[in-house]
Amino acid sequence: MTLALLSPSRLRLPRLGRIERYVLIQQLRSLGVALAVISALVMLIDFVEVSRGVGSDQDLSALRILGLVALKSPSVIVQLLPFVFLFGTLAAYIGLNRRSELVAMRAAGVSAWRFVLPAAGMALVLGVLTVTVLGPLASAGDGLWQRERARISGTAPGASSNDAIWLREGDDQRQMIIRAGRQDRANARLLDVTFFIYTTDAEGNRDFSERIDARSAALSAGRWRLTDAVGASIGQRAVTYSSLDLLSSLADEEAFERFARPQSTPFWSLPNQIQRIEDAGFASTAYRLRFQQLLVTPLVFAAMSILAAAFSLRLMRLGDLAKMSVAAVVLGFAFFFLNQFSSAMGSAEVVPPFVAAWLPPILTALAAFTLLFYTEDG
Structure with missing residues (x-):
């Protein structure tokens, strides 16, 4: 009897309905647009910075500068991905609200949890992929950018260095x-x-x-x-x-x-790098903090997704689109500054790296769930 209950035919994961799939598709489209906009802004700023810095010293061509930007920008874009989930999810649900699709879903008795939780699960999966695949690629690109900048500036690692x-x-x-x-x-x-x-x-x-x-x-x-x-x-x-x-x-x-910067060290190499640094007698706090921040990245993406969805649901009831949109953006930036402050405290060894990395995302996730409970269940 027990074996029959545990058979593969009975142990099936819950399937997503048409509504959940539709909302996920709309969210993915909005995330793609938000990612494209943020990536374009980052690359434009980096292009100007590289042109004025390295490019002005060696008179590099525009194509060469663009290649350097392609190495430098991904690491910055990965750090800004929480805002991609915040703005993308907010835009997706605002669009559903404007077309009265969320109103129709709620009138049909569909709970907000049915499409908010799958969206948060998708954010978790994308967070894992970011940490394990995209993050290491961006870190490798950042390392290449650092070496290329040093070589172009005439301070390549292979040359003699006058630094102690x-x-x-x-x-x-x-x-x-x-x-x-x-x-x-x-x-x-x-x-x-x-x-x-x-x-x-x-x-x-x-x-x-x-x-x-x-x-x-x-x-x-x-x-x-x-x-x-x-x-x-x-x-x-x-x-x-x-x-x-x-x-x-x-x-x-x-x-x-020289030990690579924490941002230039891939996720998979961080444990060995931490061990090497400690064996050499140096402090590894910055690398431990970076490792914990990477581990908590999926939770950050999910928290931003739930936070944006919760504010979008309130739009339907309160009817104040601009006010709630600004409030969601303000809370997103508040998380960013709280995370930066907590990172500074962790780097200064005022708090342990684990606490410095995990506390802001946990507080953000709790705030998002609280707002969603209040909005959905009163």
Whole structure:
């Protein structure tokens, strides 16, 4: 009997009726229009910015600038997708209201939950696709844009850099802080290097052990090869080495690669990036915050969709189209500023990254559900 109840023929997902499918199609069309408008505005602004910045220095052609914009703009567009769902859903339901189609649906006894919840489910699915597919592509494009801008400006990663480089590595017994005045990537070396070596006792206390200055240091096969080095320990005379090897836990490329920005790191690479940064002894708060913000993206899309739908349903009863539309837009921007403020608090480690990322979307979703309950059920 139990097996019969659990058979595939009985376990069927609820099908969408004609009304739900019709509303979803109208919403998808409006989302497409909103996405096209926002994308055009972003690309136009980026085109002007790139033309005045990188383009003015190297006299790039319009086609070349357009290619750079195509790399730069997707990451900005992905960040603005919540507004696409807000404006697109609002436009879809306003259109249904103007054609009196929502009035007819409600007069026929159709509950608003029948077409609002499928729309929210669609927003969740699109959010998952954005995080897992579109987001990584946009992050890869942003990384290419950063490298192309550096190359065009004459500060390509392959050239020698005059910026000081700081690294940290070690284990439970020893910690090394490494400072290099310059890097020579062509020969895979750090130049004008100083190693500060600390030892860790059984209680976890770190004591300064030795300082080593070297003209250059090359990382290969788990060892630092120091050239023209001078080492000095506490209470001892300095010792000169023509060549000195130190064990290292860093991968060969980590001594020369700077960590990518959180926005340039794809979703699938963030966990490994966070681990690498923490192993190197740096703070990973910004990357943890970015990871949590990506995880909560589907909830943001669904909350914006429900919020816009709730205001559109009130239009039918109150008859004040302009007032309620402005209120929905104001609430959308309020969410944006709340999210930015919460992100700043999370980056400053005032609140944990999990709280900073999840609190604004949860509050927005609760507000949307509250308004929808009040509008639909009184």
